[in-house]
Structure formats: C-alpha cells, structure tokens
Amino acid sequence: MKKIVLLGLLIFSCIFLAFIFFQSNPATKFLDSLRQDQKEKAMFSFNDSTKTRWHYVPSSMFPRAGISLAELDMNQQKLLHELIESSLSETGYSKAKRIIDLENVLREISGDSVMRDPEKYSVAFYGNPESDSLWSWSFEGHHISLNFTVLNGVQSIAPRFLGANPAMIPSGPRKGERTLDREEDLGFQLINSLNQDQKALAVFQENSINEIVTRNSIDVDPLAPVGIKYSELNATQQEVFLSLIDEYLATMPDELAKARMKNIQEEELGEIRFGWAGATQLGQGHYYRVQGKSFLIEFDNTQSNSNHIHTVWRDFDGDFGKDLIKEHYANSDHH
Incomplete structure (x- = not known):
C-alpha cells in the first residue's frame, strides 16, 4: 500500500x-x-x-x-x-x-x-x-533576424543578424548616438594596431564591400580564407581579436556565450582569420570578416554614406539548429 x-x-x-x-x-x-x-x-x-x-x-x-x-x-x-x-x-x-x-x-x-x-x-x-522536445522560433523585422532552436531545453541562436540605420544618429536631440558601435570600434582597433606586414595580410581588398557577402542565404559554406590568422598576432592584438568575437557572442545568454568561446579557444583559435576591406577610419566605407572552422562573422558599414551597419553571425553546421536537429533524430525512435 x-x-x-x-x-x-x-x-x-x-x-x-x-x-x-x-x-x-x-x-x-x-x-x-x-x-x-x-x-x-x-x-x-x-x-x-x-x-x-x-x-x-x-x-x-x-x-x-x-x-x-x-x-x-x-x-x-x-x-x-x-x-x-x-x-x-x-x-x-x-x-x-x-x-x-x-x-x-x-x-x-x-x-x-x-x-x-x-x-x-x-x-x-x-x-x-x-x-515538443524539439521546436524553434524566430523574431524578425528590419535589421533583426534572431533564429532560435530548442532541444530539451538546450538553445541555439543562429543565424543572428543585427543592423543599424543610422549607425550614428545625424541630428536632433539624440545626435551622435551610435548603435552597434562596439562591433565597429573593436574592428577599427584591431586593424589599426597591425604593423605594415600584418596589415598586408589582413587587408584583402582596397575598396569596401557594399553588403555582407552571404546576404540572406539559407545555407552558408566557408568563404575564401582571407586575412591574418590569430596566431600571427601579438598578445595585445589577440586580446582585441577575442574581444571582437566576444562582442558577437555577447548577444546570447552568458552561459551559451562562455561555452561557445571555450569551444572556439580549444578547437579552432589558431586558424581563425580576420580580413579587412576598405577604409580604416570612421566615416568611410569599411568591411571585415572573422572566419573560423565552425563560424563566420561579417560586418559592413558602406551604405548611406557609411552610416548603415549590417552584422551577421553564421554557424556552418548550426544555422537554424541543424546540429540540434541531427542530434534529435540520431537519438529518436522515429528517425
């Protein structure tokens, strides 16, 4: 009983x-x-x-x-x-x-x-x-596309697109206010810290790219391996480079961001590249990309007289939860 x-x-x-x-x-x-x-x-x-x-x-x-x-x-x-x-x-x-x-x-x-x-x-x-143990949702509109996949409470967020127009408010009571400024400033800090030999490796194109290369593609493969490798930077430059990557990860909840950064540092850090195109000062068109084995970051500020930012994080195997979906069906009775 x-x-x-x-x-x-x-x-x-x-x-x-x-x-x-x-x-x-x-x-x-x-x-x-x-x-x-x-x-x-x-x-x-x-x-x-x-x-x-x-x-x-x-x-x-x-x-x-x-x-x-x-x-x-x-x-x-x-x-x-x-x-x-x-x-x-x-x-x-x-x-x-x-x-x-x-x-x-x-x-x-x-x-x-x-x-x-x-x-x-x-x-x-x-x-x-x-x-459902596996489900997803999105929140989207002008300059925002956040795509969440959840498997048994574990969440992934990719692609993550954030943009800003105007990147700096040009007039009115909020004149000078900037959105996505850290993504821009850390990029400038890194490119302008390089010596001539390093800059020759990092700058892969003299003129800026007018738009993120991957646009709104459903699937993204690694782009051409351009730019300077993390391993070719000095300790101070490497710290700035990690801060730049972390700024994109910082959109996610802290635990997710820390876990992803740990994985990046353990599995692909030496091979990550930073590539630059265009001007190296605010107010003129500029573009950069950060590419590793598993992910791609793109940033551009060229449109609207270089006052219009697009940024995106793409996961080669994890966009729209592809990795979680694969895991789900591998462990499911009905796969």
Whole structure:
C-alpha cells in the first residue's frame, strides 16, 4: 500500500513540476495569451518552409511569417518582450530594442510611416514549446533576424543578424548616438594596431564591400580564407581579436556565450582569420570578416554614406539548429 501511495505522490509531483515549468516558460506564457486566430497565425509545423526564409530588409519589402507586434495587445507585447529578453543576454536584448527604436528615427528623417514602423517585427513558432522536445522560433523585422532552436531545453541562436540605420544618429536631440558601435570600434582597433606586414595580410581588398557577402542565404559554406590568422598576432592584438568575437557572442545568454568561446579557444583559435576591406577610419566605407572552422562573422558599414551597419553571425553546421536537429533524430525512435 505504501508503495502505491509513494508511486502516486511521485506521479503527482512530476505532473505538478511539469505544470509549473510550462506555466513559467516564457514561450508558453506568450502563446497562452493569444486568441485562437492569433495562434493559427503564429504557429507552424516544425518543418515549415518559412522557418529558413529570412531577411533583414523592412517588412514592407519582405513580408515575414508569424504574427507582428502591431497585431498584439499591450499585455501580449509585454509577454513577447519577456520571451525575447529571457532568450538573449542583457546586452543582446538592449541591442535589439535600440535597433527597433531606430525605426522611429528613420520615420522622423524620411516621413515614411509605412516602411518605417517599430511594430513591423514578427514572431513565429515552429513546433509546440509545450509538448515538443524539439521546436524553434524566430523574431524578425528590419535589421533583426534572431533564429532560435530548442532541444530539451538546450538553445541555439543562429543565424543572428543585427543592423543599424543610422549607425550614428545625424541630428536632433539624440545626435551622435551610435548603435552597434562596439562591433565597429573593436574592428577599427584591431586593424589599426597591425604593423605594415600584418596589415598586408589582413587587408584583402582596397575598396569596401557594399553588403555582407552571404546576404540572406539559407545555407552558408566557408568563404575564401582571407586575412591574418590569430596566431600571427601579438598578445595585445589577440586580446582585441577575442574581444571582437566576444562582442558577437555577447548577444546570447552568458552561459551559451562562455561555452561557445571555450569551444572556439580549444578547437579552432589558431586558424581563425580576420580580413579587412576598405577604409580604416570612421566615416568611410569599411568591411571585415572573422572566419573560423565552425563560424563566420561579417560586418559592413558602406551604405548611406557609411552610416548603415549590417552584422551577421553564421554557424556552418548550426544555422537554424541543424546540429540540434541531427542530434534529435540520431537519438529518436522515429528517425
């Protein structure tokens, strides 16, 4: 009899803990706040083709899957922001908010309230976070594309695209305010610390590239191995190089970022390259890339009189959770 009672208590405890988990899961809380018609717009099957159909241009130019901020009430928007905040670091969430707010700046500059709208950012779910061990979601709009995959609570975020236009606000009460400035300044710090021989290795093109090379490709393979290797830098330069990589990792939650940096340092550090094209001072077009065995970073600031930044992190084996999906099916009974 005691065994039956203990078994019952164990089952009840598991059910209760599962209930608490799903109630406190920000994704579940957000989805539970939606009406049925909103859920139908926001939720897709895990393998839906729109999952990998991404872009960074305004939503009026490239319609996004899912439900937009404009279609949510204030409470639903609050819950969505809680989900985004919980899935990024404090730094990452701050950058995302500032990028969205730049739509207000662009609207004031251009007078175009149709294209420049801070509520034209959309969220889409692939699979069900309440019932599925493997699911994903995205948050996307002008200059933001964040693609999350979750397997048994383990999260990956790739591709990660963040952009800024204007990169430096040119006028008004916020004149001089910069967004994505550390990505830019650390790049300048590194290229300008190189001696002539090192710079000859690092600079692979005299003129800047006008756009990230990989654009909005679904799959990305390593680009041509250009630039100077980490192992060819002195200790001070290596420290700046690691700070630059860390700035891109800092978008992710701290534990994820630390684990990825540890993996990079242990498995591919000596072979990582830093390549530069264009001017080496602010206000003129410039581009750089950082490429390792497993990842690619691209940065460009050439458009709009060199006041328009695009940045992206791509994982060769992990974009859109490819590595987690492979792991899931390798360990699944139904693969």
